[in-house]
Amino acid sequence: MKDRNRPPSIKPLARERIAVLFSQAEKTFPEHPEYSDRYVTLARKIAMRHRVRIDREYRRRYCHHCYRYLVPGANMRVRVHHGWVSATCLECRKITRYRVERSS
Template sequence: MSDDQIAEERIDRLAAFARSMTLAGDEDRAREAVRLANRIAERHRCGVPRRFERFTCDACDAYLIPGRNARVRLQEGSHVVVRCDCGATARYPYGE
């Protein structure tokens, strides 16, 4: 296994851990997992999976779960608006 494959596998495991910690209510441990995953991705120059990237807050590093600590809305036009409890907003395109 190469270093990049190990890094990608570790990022995937940290993403799953962050999700489970957020669901369990331990948001501080979830934030640490998100920060660690981002540091590993930077160090190895590999990206994080799109689902992980879109469900983490850039401002506070929280793992976002719609309905629990994030609000997700479809805005007229063609983008999704995700708002974290901290007030940070992210917009992503969808559709054609």
């Protein structure tokens, strides 16, 4: 069923709120990493409720297994291998790999 009851202005607002939550997660991570994890959970809930994809830059900032906010060097290990980036969450030890195109 299509979103008949929702006004069309909801999706941009949801994207904006997701961006705000990720910026708050980045600011509060050094003092309270558990708050950052909560902000990621809230952003995911907003995205699911309003059927909005989380932008690529934000998707790569959290673990897709344990949903923790990831910061390279603090709770995440990043390795680059022949055009692939492997990001290891040091909380749950899950490895996420994604392709990186070479810029000309």
